[in-house]
Amino acid sequence: MIQEQLPTEIQEYLEKQSDYQNDFEHLYTKDGFIETEGLIHKTVISYYMGKNILLKGPTGSGKTKLAETISAIYQKPMHSINCSVDLDAESLLGFKTIREQDGKSVIEFVEGPVVQAMKNGHTLYIDEINMARPETLPILNGVLDYRKTITNPFTNEVIKAHKDFRVISAINEGYIGTTPLNEALKNRFVIFQVSYLTGDQLKEVIRAQTKLTDNQTIEYMAKLADELIEETKKGKVSEEAASTRALLDACDLAVYLTPLTAIEHAISEKLDDEREKSFVMNLAETYFKE
Structure with a gap:
């Protein structure tokens, strides 16, 4: 078991993880990534230390499964964002909608994956982050640095991330439609290469x-x-x-x-x-x- 090989401090932390949240039952993940080159060991330690993790590797190499495994080890729901040129602020943060209440129409804000993960101390998984338009990603700068804060432009709410909030991202380098990550964004991550199993x-x-x-x-x-x-x-x-x-x-x-x-x-x-x-x-x- 990977837990037995971790520093005592992290083992003790994992033993206390039992905060199962029924409202997010559908977001809990399962492990299953086969350990290669100590990837689980290194990424689990990085996650514990609050580092943003970036997984690099070819398509189908198991980046998402590794992210699911890390989140499963910490027993945390994982909110996923699949990046594309159509990704916008609403996809990340949420959107306003109208619903009926006591016979009246009221405006309600439906929280997106970034907001939910930040508030509840969950894992935020950003897949193919380099598929997003460069002008979209700066909205996450404050989320990914020491501030762990974002001002929601739709509600003006200032959101300070829960202490257990973590971010894992993944990229396929060199594919059509991808753009290189700018240095400011890349410097917010610790980076791990995920290779094909053999x-x-x-x-x-x-x-x-x-x-x-x-x-x-x-x-x-x-x-x-x-x-x-x-x-x-x-x-x-x-x-x-x-x-x-x-x-x-x-x-x-x-x-x-x-x-x-x-x-x-x-x-x-x-x-x-x-x-x-x-x-x-x-x-x-x-x-x-x-």
Whole structure:
């Protein structure tokens, strides 16, 4: 257990965590990230110390699962924001709406994920933070620095974060539609690289998170994944081809479909380039036959 390897101070803190909140039952997460390079250990310590955590890595490498695992260890609900060019202040902070009360229409403010997480001392998870428009993110500057404060422009309420409030963000670098994080924002985080799983650790994940039980198929799927990772490093195929998430989909499909059919629909067809599709299938055929 990761808890047993943590400093005594943090172990004692975790043992006292029992503040289950029924109103946020749907936001509690489960662990499941397979420990690699001490990532859980290092990020759990960073979380305890109140640091903003930024997870960097290719798509499907497990960044969200790591965030869920950290939040689960601390037994905290996790509010998620999925960034895009359409992300605006209302998506972050909330919005005003009209409801009926005693036969009259009254204006009510519905709190967004940032406000709820800050007030209740929860985890705020900002996924693909570099997909947001640069002009949107400065609204979070005060939330992410020592002030832990924001003035809600819709209500003029000054919100001071609960002492247990934490922020975890994730980025996929170099993808279409992403922009580099400016230095002011990047400096507000401690940064951890999340890489694809390989070898025995990957096989452990396949067994734990998919329905595939055939040892030979699991062995070949893991070897295929290792080769695809190496080919992405050489630039022969896109990083999407090496996605752990895509491989797990293929493993699930392979329970009822042939492995090649599963790989075609879970991995190959996600690629845009026809040459890359053929490359993936040719590589898969060295392990599997119809």
